[in-house]
Amino acid sequence: MASLASTVSLLEQEAGWRDLRAFLWRAEASDTLELLLLGEADPAERERAVALLEAMEAVDRDAFALLRAAIQRGEGREALAPWLDVGFPTGQHYDVLDHVIAGVLAIEEPDTPLSRLPPEMVFYQPTPARHIVDGVLRAAIAADDVVLDLGSGLGHVPILVHVLTGATARGVEREPAYVTRACEAARALQLAGVTMRVGDARDAEFTDVTVFYLFTPFIGTVLRDVMARIEHEARRRPIRVVTLGPCSRTFARMPWLHSDDPDPEASDRIVVFRSALGGR
Ligand SMILES: C[S@@+](CC[C@H](N)C(=O)[O-])C[C@H]1O[C@@H](n2cnc3c(N)ncnc32)[C@H](O)[C@@H]1O
Numbered sequence: 671m672a673s674l675a676s677t678v679s680l681l682e683q684e685a686g687w688r689d690l691r692a693f694l695w696r697a698e699a700s701d702t703l704e705l706l707l708l709g710e711a712d713p714a715e716r717e718r719a720v721a722l723l724e725a726m727e728a729v730d731r732d733a734f735a736l737l738r739a740a741i742q743r744g745e746g747r748e749a750l751a752p753w754l755d756v757g758f759p760t761g762q763h764y765d766v767l768d769h770v771i772a773g774v775l776a777i778e779e780p781d782t783p784l785s786r787l788p789p790e791m792v793f794y795q796p797t798p799a800r801h802i803v804d805g806v807l808r809a810a811i812a813a814d815d816v817v818l819d820l821g822s823g824l825g826h827v828p829i830l831v832h833v834l835t836g837a838t839a840r841g842v843e844r845e846p847a848y849v850t851r852a853c854e855a856a857r858a859l860q861l862a863g864v865t866m867r868v869g870d871a872r873d874a875e876f877t878d879v880t881v882f883y884l885f886t887p888f889i890g891t892v893l894r895d896v897m898a899r900i901e902h903e904a905r906r907r908p909i910r911v912v913t914l915g916p917c918s919r920t921f922a923r924m925p926w927l928h929s930d931d932p933d934p935e936a937s938d939r940i941v942v943f944r945s946a947l948g949g950r
Pocket residue numbers: 790791792793794795796797819820821822823824825826827842843844845848869870871872884885886887888892
C-alpha cells in the first residue's frame with residue numbers, strides 16, 4: 671500500500687477531486703487518507719493529510735449548497751440528474767449517493783430522546799437513496815401522484831420523491847422527534863408539496879393516495895391492519911404499492927395486487943405492485 675506522504679503528494683497535485691461534481695472521487699480519496707492516517711505517527715504528515723481532508727469537505731459543502739439552491743428554485747431534478755442513473759440497484763448498504771443526498775437534504779438527527787418502540791413496529795433505518803430513485807422510475811411516479819410513506823422516519827423518501835417528480839409527498843411517522851427534523855428540512859428547502867405528520871400509519875388519511883411506500887415499517891397485526899386499509903383503497907381505484915425489505919413477500923401474496931417483477935418476494939430491492947384496477 672502507498673504511504674500517507676506519497677498519497678497526500680499525489681492528491682495535492684491532482685485537480686480531479688476539486689471538481690464540484692466529483693463526490694465519488696472525494697469520498698474514495700477521503701477513505702484512503704483516513705485509513706492511512708491510522709498508521710501514521712509523524713505529526714507533520716498527519717497535519718498535511720488533515721488539511722487535505724478539510725479541503726475536500728469544503729468542496730463537498732460548496733457543491734451541496736449549489737444543489738440546495740437549485741432545489742429551492744424548483745430545479746432539483748435537473749441539478750441531481752448526474753447522479754440518478756442507478757441501474758437496477760440491490761442490497762441494503764449505503765453508497766456515495768446517500769452521502770450526496772444527506773449533504774443536500776441536510777436533515778438533522780434528533781437531539782431529544784426517542785420514545786419506546788411498541789411491539790411489531792420496526793426501528794428507523796433510511797431507505798438507501800438509490801432505491802428511492804429506482805422506486806420513482808419503476809413506479810412511474812409523476813407530478814399528479816400523491817405519495818404516502820408509511821413510517822417516514824426523517825423524511826428522506828417524501829422529500830426526495832417530491833424533488834425528483836413534483837408529486838405531492840406525505841409521510842406519517844410515530845416518532846415525533848423524527849417528524850420535527852423532517853419538517854425542518856422540508857421547510858428549509860422550501861418544499862410546499864411535502865408534509866410529514868406524527869401519527870400511527872393505521873390511522874393515516876389514505877383516500878387520495880395513489881402510491882403507498884413501505885420500507886418494512888411494521889410487521890404482524892400492525893402490517894395486517896394497514897394492508898386491510900390499502901386493500902380497501904385498491905378495490906376502489908388504481909393504486910401502486912412500492913415496497914422494500916421483508917414486507918414485499920407479504921404483499922406478493924395478496925390477490926388484489928399484481929406485479930410484473932420477476933421475483934416480487936425479493937427483499938433486497940424495490941418491488942412495485944399495482945392494484946387490479948390498473949393505472950400507471
Ligand atoms: C425502516 S424505517 C423506514 C423509514 C423511511 N420510510 C425510509 O424508508 O427512509 C421504519 C419507520 O417506521 C416507523 N414506524 C413503525 N411503526 C409505525 C406505525 N405504526 N406508524 C407510523 N410509523 C411507524 C418507525 O418509527 C421508523 O421510523
